[in-house]
Amino acid sequence: MRLHDDELEVDEPLVHRLLATQHPHLADLPLRALGRDGQASGSSNRLLRLGDDLLVRLPRQPGGSRALETERRWGPLVAAALPAGVDVPEVVASGRPGEGYPEAWSVTRWIEGTPPAVPALAPYAGSSGPLARDLAAVLRGLRDAPVPAEAAADPALRGYRGGRLGDLDEDLRETAAVCAALPGWADLGLDLDRVRVVWQSALVAEAALEVAGPVAEGWLHGDLLAENLLVRKGRLAAVLDLGGLGVGRQAVDLVVAWEVLDAPGRALLRELLDVDEATWRVGQGWALLLALITFPYYGRTMPARCAARRAMAAAVLDAVVDVGPVVGPG
Incomplete structure (x- = not known):
């Protein structure tokens, strides 16, 4: 196809x-x-x-x-x-x-395994806690991995997913308008007005982080989603597709929490990584952006991907209660 x-x-x-x-x-x-x-x-x-x-x-x-x-x-x-x-x-x-x-x-x-379940599409029979612990270890490894000077200076490793959400504001809003015009969009149950409100809260959070000081950079996978993971017996077995590796801000990799973990699993992952409120909100913004850009491009060719992204966006929208101001860490 x-x-x-x-x-x-x-x-x-x-x-x-x-x-x-x-x-x-x-x-x-x-x-x-x-x-x-x-x-x-x-x-x-x-x-x-x-x-x-x-x-x-x-x-x-x-x-x-x-x-x-x-x-x-x-x-x-x-x-x-x-x-x-x-x-x-x-x-x-x-x-x-x-x-x-x-x-x-x-x-x-070849690596044996299957992609992890998306809870909204195939609810966990038990707990996503073990997977959350494994993902936290992966994200911690990426966070702490040394970045050689050659890598830090390599333009091939500087993609938009390691950059600022604020630089993508127009992209999000244009994509939301395109999504609204897609056939069957209303059936997905994603409130685009709510998307814009949560997105704006992510931009405010990012600005607070920047006021607090330089945002830390390191290695990021850039596409850490179910289709790029393999599990065996509920435990993480592999991380696939390292072609999108980058160096930059790492909040984009938090999207994995919103696609493959249930609410307790997300809370555990956040606790294990000690993610502050502002960075968590930025991760929510990335989840919304990566979900929305999927529908216009892959709506007809990859329905399973679109279903997973719809579930990811819905998890963010359902979880966010307070979109008020947030200050940066410290």
Whole structure:
């Protein structure tokens, strides 16, 4: 299924040819595409299972090689900072453009597991506490991981998700207007007036943080959502897709609390990370923004993603009671 207007053509015969010419020792392994329904495959990369232990990842769009290079270059450093037992994709072979395909590609080790449940779509039978503890350990690892000077100065690691919410105010408001005009929007039950009020409270909170002093920066995943996580027996097993790694403000990664944790799990994660009120509100703002930008782009092609983002936004709107002024930490 095509997800983008500029989608590159990728099929199994093409991948067979790429493997045969560049990694012939892998070419005889059975190959099968994942996500023929557009859901289980990634939106950035086409995914094909290679044998029992490997996965081939090919960018869907021109320029997608940059994300794979980010993952190859900086992924091992970040992986070393994550808690024991949480895997990341291990690149075992890199591919170059060829056979008419213009992008670099990679082969990684297959990691067993399933994405965590979104509570609003599949309520927890027990508690999300264990997952909250695992996610807190991941976020703590990212927060504390050293940022080499080379990484801090790398423009490829400076994306909008590590920047200021305030710089995206116009984007949020324009996206909200687009969403309001989407067919069936009213059926989603997301009050856009309420979205704007909670968003504004996030901007006020961000301003309070900035008045209090320089906002700390560090490593961020940038897309820490259910589809980029794997669990086994309720415990976090892997963090996927490190192509969006960045250096900057880290509040964006708090969105994971609003998609994959129930209310007690969110409270536990916040406690374990000692997140102040202002930063928590900024994380809520990111959750609303990342939810809203999903609907116009993926509404027809990835309904499961849209359902998860709708649940994430609803969790924020349902949880926020006080949108009054907030002061920065200290």
